Amino acid sequence: GQQVMQIPQYQHVQEGEDFTTYCNSSTTLSNIQWYKQRPGGHPVFLIQLVKSGEVKKQKRLTFQFGEAKKNSSLHITATQTTDVGTYFCAGPGSGAGSYQLTFGKGTKLSVIP
Amino acid sequence: DAGVIQSPRHEVTEMGQEVTLRCKPISGHDYLFWYRQTMMRGLELLIYFNNNVPIDDSGMPEDRFSAKMPNASFSTLKIQPSEPRDSAVYFCASSPDRWGNTDTQYFGPGTRLTVL
Numbered sequence: 001g002q003q004v005m006q007i008p009q010y011q012h013v014q015e016g017e018d019f020t021t022y023c024n025s026s027t028t029l030s031n032i033q034w035y036k037q038r039p040g041g042h043p044v045f046l047i048q049l050v051k052s053g054e055v056k057k058q059k060r061l062t063f064q065f066g067e068a069k070k071n072s073s074l075h076i077t078a079t080q081t082t083d084v085g086t087y088f089c090a091g092p093g094s095g096a097g098s099y100q101l102t103f104g105k106g107t108k109l110s111v112i113p
Numbered sequence: 114d115a116g117v118i119q120s121p122r123h124e125v126t127e128m129g130q131e132v133t134l135r136c137k138p139i140s141g142h143d144y145l146f147w148y149r150q151t152m153m154r155g156l157e158l159l160i161y162f163n164n165n166v167p168i169d170d171s172g173m174p175e176d177r178f179s180a181k182m183p184n185a186s187f188s189t190l191k192i193q194p195s196e197p198r199d200s201a202v203y204f205c206a207s208s209p210d211r212w213g214n215t216d217t218q219y220f221g222p223g224t225r226l227t228v229l
Contacts, residue, residue, distance in 0.1 A: 033217070042204060042220040043156070088156065099144055099208070100169060101218060103156040 002027050004091050006104035014112050019076040021107035023089035030092055032065055032072045033101065038085040043103075046074075046087075079111050115139075117221035119205050125227045131193040134224045137186055138207030146218060147180055147190050148204040156204075162188065195228045202226070 003026040013019050023032065031050045035043040047056055049065035049072060056063045062075045076083055086108045090101040118137040126132055138145045146161040160170040165182045173180070177196070182188040192199055202225050206218040 042223050043206075043218075044220070045217045048217065099163065099210075099216075100146070100158055100161055102158070105155040 002091065002093060002102050004089060004102050004104040006089060006107055008107055009105065010108050010110070012110045012112065013079050015081060016078050019079050019083070019109055021074050021087050021089075021109075023072045023074075023104055025070050025091050027091075028069050030069075032069075033090045034063060034072075034074055035088045035090060035103075036085050037088065037106070041085075043088060076109075079109070081111050081113055084109060084111050117205055117207050117219055119203075119221035119224050121224060122222060123225045123227075125229065126195055127229050128196055129194040130228075131191065132195045132199075132226060132228075134190040134203050134205075134226070136188045136190070136205030136221060138188070138205070139209075139219055140186065141209065142207035142219070143210045144208040144216075144218075145182060145188050146206040146208070147188070148206065148220075150202045150204060150223075151200075159190070192226075195226075197228045200226055200228050 005024045007022050031048055033048045034046040036046055037043045047063050052069050053067045054065040060077045064073045072089055074087055086106040088103050088106045090103045093100050117139055120135045144163055147159040148156050149159055150156045159172045160180045161168055162182045178192055180190045202223045204220050204223045206220045208216045208218045
């Protein structure tokens with residue numbers, strides 16, 4: 001079945017440093033979604049990318065979708081303590097399974113003040 | 114909107130007992146998903162419904178797990194009998210069908226289950 005892999009699993013950064021997490025799929029994706037889960041919380045939708053090579057920004061967060069639509073990245077510029085949490089990418093299944101999402105294992109970000 | 118509502122928020126039970134988790138999706142959402150989250154396995158899809166009908170239950174670990182959606186505003190996930198390895202956070206999520214394909218999923222706060 002479809003696999004979605006994320007690296008790194010953990011990342012510790014000093015406040016103000018940049019952070020990037022990478023997501024790779026074993027299959028071509030029609031779209032990719034990113035979620036953030038704060039410690040003790042639940043996943044919250046951040047963004048969806050649909051087009052090949054698409055780049056979207058949300059303040060200090062930059063999301064990219066690869067040209068082949070098999071990989072994606074999330075980059076945070078000048079991290080803040082409010083960025084702490086686990087970031088997940090998720091890709092849809094194919095065909096009849098296209099409404100379900102396969103989540104990566106996530107990248108847990110710690111920010112040292 | 115109240116968002117997705119789950120109850121109970123925490124459940125501690127003994128091995129062999131029946132556990133029922135409850136979910137109220139966001140009104141108007143056509144899709145409802147049950148997930149399990151553990152440190153080892155991450156976020157796993159157990160089952161999902163479309164318009165109250167189960168579509169894919171291939172993620173349900175075994176026959177001890179069952180899920181129902183008797184109407185558009187309520188779903189249950191039942192574990193009978195429960196085992197210590199079922200300890201996890203169980204999330205319910207709902208999704209509209211605006212785009213004709215995978216749409217944003219809205220997660221509930223989760224139920225933290227501990228089986229002793």
